[in-house]
Amino acid sequence: MVAFCPFCSNLLFVEENTIGRLQFTCNVCPVFFPVKRLITYRNYYKLKEIDDVLGGEEAWKNVDSTEARCPKCSHDKAYFMQIQTRSADEPMTTFYRCCNPECNHNWRD
Structure with missing residues (x-):
């Protein structure tokens, strides 16, 4: 397939010729x-x-924990971190991870 003109290196466009067939044209x-x-x-x-x-996983090391109920296993503690995901005039987004090592469910608030 030819996508660029071999002489001037411009992009080739698809056009219909006089007999109704398609062609790449520079x-x-x-x-x-x-x-x-x-x-x-x-x-x-x-x-x-x-x-x-x-x-x-590196981001979840050295984070604090708080009392938050896991929606998956109903454990009462969760690790959390806050990240600015939107513009500066919007509040920060809080991400949680369940403290239960068998669950490790992630959610945001």
């Missing part, structure tokens, strides 16, 4: 290349986990 040079097959691409990007966004 807007600068008098160059065209016929489209010989259907060209499609699909990219599926993996979403980041919440721990990756917060800094991973």
Whole structure:
């Protein structure tokens, strides 16, 4: 597939020629290349986990704990950290992690 003009390196555009077929055409040079097959691409990007966004396991070391009920296991204590996720005039977002080592559930307030 030709995406750029081999002479001037400009991006080639898809146009319909006089007989109704598609072709790649350069807007600068008098160059065209016929489209010989259907060209499609699909990219599926993996979403980041919440721990990756917060800094991973290292970010949860040396944080304080507070009395907060875990929504998953109903444990009464949780670690917490506050991060400014929005603009400066918005309040900070508080992230929690359950103190129960069997649970380790993350949530935010």
